[in-house]
Amino acid sequence: xxxxxxxxxxxxxxxxxxxxxxxxxxxxxxxxxxxxxxxxxxxxxxxxxxxxxxxxxxxxxxxxxxxxxxxxxxxxxxxxxxxxxxxxxxxxxxxxxxxxxxxxxxxxxxxxxxxxxxxxxxxxxxxxxxxxxxxxxxxxxxxxxxxxxxxxxxxxxxxxxxxxxxxxxxxxxxxxxxxxxxxxxxxxxxxxxxxxxxxxxxxxxxxxxxxxxxxxxxxxxxxxxxxxxxxxxxxxxxxxxxxxxxxxxxxxxxxxxxxxxxxxxxxxxxxxxxxxxxxxxxxxxxxxxxxxxxxxxxxxxxxxxxxxxxxxxxxxxxxxxxxxxxxxxxxxxxxxxxxxxxxxxxxxxxxxxxxxxxxxxxxxxxxxxxxxxxxxxxxxxxxxxxxxxxxxxxxxxxxxxxxxxxxxxxxxxxxxxxxxxxxxxxxxxxxxxxxxxxxxxxxxxxxxxxxxxxxxxxxxxxxxxxxxxxxxxxxxxxxxxxxxxxxxxxxxxxxxxxxxxxxxxxxxxxxxxxxxxxxxxxxxxxxxxxxxxxxxxxxxxxxxxxxxxxxxx
Numbered sequence: 001x002x003x004x005x006x007x008x009x010x011x012x013x014x015x016x017x018x019x020x021x022x023x024x025x026x027x028x029x030x031x032x033x034x035x036x037x038x039x040x041x042x043x044x045x046x047x048x049x050x051x052x053x054x055x056x057x058x059x060x061x062x063x064x065x066x067x068x069x070x071x072x073x074x075x076x077x078x079x080x081x082x083x084x085x086x087x088x089x090x091x092x093x094x095x096x097x098x099x100x101x102x103x104x105x106x107x108x109x110x111x112x113x114x115x116x117x118x119x120x121x122x123x124x125x126x127x128x129x130x131x132x133x134x135x136x137x138x139x140x141x142x143x144x145x146x147x148x149x150x151x152x153x154x155x156x157x158x159x160x161x162x163x164x165x166x167x168x169x170x171x172x173x174x175x176x177x178x179x180x181x182x183x184x185x186x187x188x189x190x191x192x193x194x195x196x197x198x199x200x201x202x203x204x205x206x207x208x209x210x211x212x213x214x215x216x217x218x219x220x221x222x223x224x225x226x227x228x229x230x231x232x233x234x235x236x237x238x239x240x241x242x243x244x245x246x247x248x249x250x251x252x253x254x255x256x257x258x259x260x261x262x263x264x265x266x267x268x269x270x271x272x273x274x275x276x277x278x279x280x281x282x283x284x285x286x287x288x289x290x291x292x293x294x295x296x297x298x299x300x301x302x303x304x305x306x307x308x309x310x311x312x313x314x315x316x317x318x319x320x321x322x323x324x325x326x327x328x329x330x331x332x333x334x335x336x337x338x339x340x341x342x343x344x345x346x347x348x349x350x351x352x353x354x355x356x357x358x359x360x361x362x363x364x365x366x367x368x369x370x371x372x373x374x375x376x377x378x379x380x381x382x383x384x385x386x387x388x389x390x391x392x393x394x395x396x397x398x399x400x401x402x403x404x405x406x407x408x409x410x411x412x413x414x415x416x417x418x419x420x421x422x423x424x425x426x427x428x429x430x431x432x433x434x435x436x437x438x439x440x441x442x443x444x445x446x447x448x449x450x451x452x453x454x455x456x457x458x459x460x461x462x463x464x465x466x467x468x469x470x471x472x473x474x475x476x477x478x479x480x481x482x483x484x485x486x487x488x489x490x491x492x493x494x495x496x497x498x499x500x501x502x503x504x505x506x507x508x509x510x511x512x513x514x515x516x517x518x519x520x521x522x523x524x525x526x527x528x529x530x531x532x533x534x535x536x537x538x539x540x541x542x543x544x545x546x547x548x549x550x551x552x553x
Contacts, residue, residue, distance in 0.1 A: 012158065014098065015105060017041075018149035020091045022131045025287065027051075028084050035075045041109070042070040044078075045088040045128050046340030051080030051360060052468045053113060056085075059468040060113035062087070067157060068245040069110040081469045088128045092150065117162045170208040173198040177218075178213070185224045186248045191217050202301030225249065226262045233271040234279065234289070239266055245308075274431060280392055282374035285358050290372045293394040294353035298343055298371075301357025301378040302444070304334075305536030307384055309402045310395040316349045347368055354432070355392075379444045379471040382538060391525045406539060414454035414544050420549045427456035428516075431527050432498040432505070437474055440483045444471030444492065448533040449541050477505065481514060488516040491527035 053060040055076040096105040098109040195205035225247040249255035298316040318339040354373040390399030429441040441464035442446040461483035
């Protein structure tokens with residue numbers, strides 16, 4: 001068995017791995033992204049939450065129940081925006097054995113940032129827990145036990161993730177038959193046939209299949225067929241017997257019975273229930289059937305003005321999302337559903353769609369019982385947000401027209417500002433919130449409008465945050481100079497302790513040492529009036545930003 005390397009193929013059996021250390025990382029949402037050294041091989045085991053791993057190149061999404069491999073090299077950073085994240089960080093070295101003896105190995109084993117699956121994940125998690133608990137226990141015997149646990153952990157990962165032709169593990173063999181089932185569900189299939197395809201005994205196949213998927217093979221196949229039948233029922237008016245045949249049921253009556261067992265309704269009832277609906281995939285991966293033109297929308301996110309740009313008015317939101325001074329008067333009167341959403345208040349509004357800017361799966365499950373619910377990333381770029389909403393709300397044309405007009409106006413505005421904002425000039429936006437905690441804005445708020453191909457660029461320390469799509473990040477106040485650009489925008493919070501902290505910072509020697517302060521390129525603004533990124537705010541900013549910059553200049 002061989003693994004890819006940056007220089008040559010390396011036989012796996014020529015490598016020995018030596019466990020070095022394990023650290024438990026527990027980070028609350030939007031905390032300062034610490035930098036982790038990667039002088040050794042690193043394995044991140046994500047146990048809760050989600051975030052982004054940033055090294056050289058594109059960021060890697062980090063989600064729970066996955067592992068992420070990093071080869072020795074440059075340091076990496078871990079961002080988490082809306083969710084807390086919990087993970088283990090394991091470090092280890094490798095030795096290559098050859099005919100001349102052995103030498104230290106530091107080449108590429110897996111591609112950088114590879115997400116490694118571990119099934120069942122609970123087995124890997126238990127090994128990591130045991131490694132961490134025994135970390136401080138002294139003694140040669142315990143050290144050997146740690147090495148044994150670590151070796152078992154790597155064996156689980158390699159067996160699960162190497163290609164089937166390179167591994168005879170039963171789980172790997174079962175996974176190949178799952179792919180076969182997805183491509184051949186419309187044909188008669190038996191457990192005996194699937195076991196023969198996998199190359200393992202039928203009794204072993206069924207047990208391995210259930211370990212991998214949590215389901216028996218034929219139950220999994222039935223669910224797959226029912227899922228495909230739902231798609232056909234939404235697209236076709238063909239007779240039931242034809243749809244049944246298409247998805248692998250030879251008997252229409254058996255198809256009808258299994259469909260009802262799975263969904264609680266007959267195929268015809270299901271077809272009627274989704275008439276006038278479209279299937280969409282949301283931010284966190286749910287596939288949801290939503291109305292083609294929803295009329296009663298609860299919008300629970302920071303960019304309520306995105307709906308206004310498309311000519312849509314929400315029937316419910318949170319009071320905390322209505323502070324934007326650029327919202328219309330009728331938008332300020334939208335009923336409050338709480339923060340977090342109160343299911344009772346939401347249900348009373350009788351929504352036909354809930355747009356939910358959060359990745360909390362528990363809240364999502366509660367809301368999806370009220371109405372079709374989709375998660376939405378309000379920290380995504382403006383263009384992406386409006387195209388997504390246009391598709392979901394039957395407003396594609398409105399989204400395209402608004403964006404086209406906006407982009408023309410924005411380009412013209414930045415061209416007019418060229419004497420003030422020279423090419424390559426950088427900007428930073430800071431705000432104190434939640435007491436004396438200092439945040440730098442990244443892909444959301446005022447900074448999302450400032451960073452433009454013809455406008456300001458992100459200051460050096462902020463580029464990673466913006467490129468990772470992170471809305472904001474907490475930073476230690478004494479590191480503010482690392483993030484300060486040629487122009488600095490300080491936003492003042494209404495929160496009294498936060499406001500005092502900002503004012504104290506602006507009286508400090510550290511602040512007065514910033515190049516932007518010395519050159520007079522500082523803008524002190526009210527956060528509640530300026531720290532937004534929705535479409536309506538960015539549209540109005542095309543008029544107000546030139547006035548602000550010319551006044552200071």
